[in-house]
Amino acid sequence: MLCLGIETSCDETAVALVENGRLLGQRLASQVDVHALFGGVVPEIASREHLRVLPGLYRALLEETGVRSEAVSCIAVSRGPGLLGALLIGLSFAKGLSLAIGAPLVGVNHLHAHLLAAGLERDIPFPALGLLVSGGHTHTYAVHADHDFRLLGRTLDDAAGEAFDKAAKRLNLPYPGGKLIDDLASGAEPDHGMFPRAFIDNDSLDFSFSGLKTAVVNHVDAHPHLALPSLAGPEALAPEVRAELAVVCASFNWSVADTLRIKTERALRRVPEAKALIVAGGVAANSMLRATMAELAGRNGLELVLPSPSLCTDNAAMVACAGERLARAGFYHGLDLEAVPRGRKVPLDWVGLGA
Structure with missing residues (x-):
């Protein structure tokens, strides 16, 4: 085909x-x-x-x-x-x-x-737990087949990728700033107390990153020298300021990655039959998140399914x-197929169902 x-x-x-x-x-x-x-x-x-x-x-x-x-x-x-x-x-x-x-x-x-x-690079074992981390969505799914996705947790406000974009914008990093934050973070040790891990003191599987985003904004407001000059790159900063910025980026990176770890581990308890952990979406290219999820999968005896960054x-x-x-599998649509904007559920409205 x-x-x-x-x-x-x-x-x-x-x-x-x-x-x-x-x-x-x-x-x-x-x-x-x-x-x-x-x-x-x-x-x-x-x-x-x-x-x-x-x-x-x-x-x-x-x-x-x-x-x-x-x-x-x-x-x-x-x-x-x-x-x-x-x-x-x-x-x-x-x-x-x-x-x-x-x-x-x-x-x-x-x-x-x-x-x-x-699936373009390897077989995907089912059932699996799926973590989707993108600019607009942070969701967990129980995935039992190519067409069988059950939503477990979802974004309540800012998704993880959106938090990266807004933090980068406040630091005046060029758009899209998520990769720059990750690059800067790679040269520093995170301060685990600098930023909160949002919405974890509960038993919910949902995600909220608006509080973390606000914490970054407040930190930069209190330390305005961390924001880059307009249209400049990190190399424009004095070495000591760049080192301080790297710690901020590493701390933010860690807060996002550890929040995702906590929620994903919690979701795994809802899908005990899972054989694999799938992590995907634009933020899945983040180096700290990839390392964190590799450790989580190994500790729980799961195959880690990570697409190449591209x-x-x-x-x-x-x-x-x-x-x-x-x-x-026999799933098709007619020419009356409709587009579904963000905020609405994509319906399972296939015609000519196979099995």
Whole structure:
């Protein structure tokens, strides 16, 4: 089976071809430089950029792989959650292509696709516990099959990735600042008492990072010399200030990672049958989080399933991978498939159910 994946949920435009679980090729256009001018993603600009580059990316992918449109078996597209205008661009392109070449359509839950992304690199043992950590979501799932995800815990306010972005913005780090925080943190030991581990003194599996974000803002307000000069990089700081900033970043990094550890270990008690721990999403590229989850999985006798860093960020390869798995199980959608913006539950509204 040859599946085309289309991703336009936020600020990355991507198309990919996956055949029988193997990635044939991917084309991606990042909008980071465009949105960096505004310190974050501007939805209207994101939609216009998707519209501008998507057809060209598709043509380039076919040329690169030598695949003809008529050879595509199914078309998988991110249908949500995400920015509504951005999702509609990808969805409209997918529907038009489906009509043109006669390939069936598969709407993919963007969050589930993240958790299945590692399936392009290795087998994923089920049942598993899934931890999804991205800019907009921090969720845990009991995952029993490619199409069987049961939500255990969710973001109540700021997701972990959003906390990284807002902390970086207050420090005046260039957008996106999460990787810069991780890079700076690698050169320092964290102060475990500097920032709180938010919303852990309870038995809930839900996440809240707004308090941690506020603590960082208050710390920088009290130590304004830590904020970088406008349009400057960390190298512009005096060595002693940069060393102090590195401790702040390491302490913030540790607070996020340890909060996720506590909640994930708590979730594991709800899924005692789990054979593996899947960690995915943009923040799963964070070095401290990867090390923390490796220790947690080893201590609990679980396989750790971590996608390569290139598969952690938004991409079409994961959409094609998830779409092919759904199509093989007989799950498709009609042309009435709707986009689902962030904040709404993505429905299980497949047609032509297989097994």
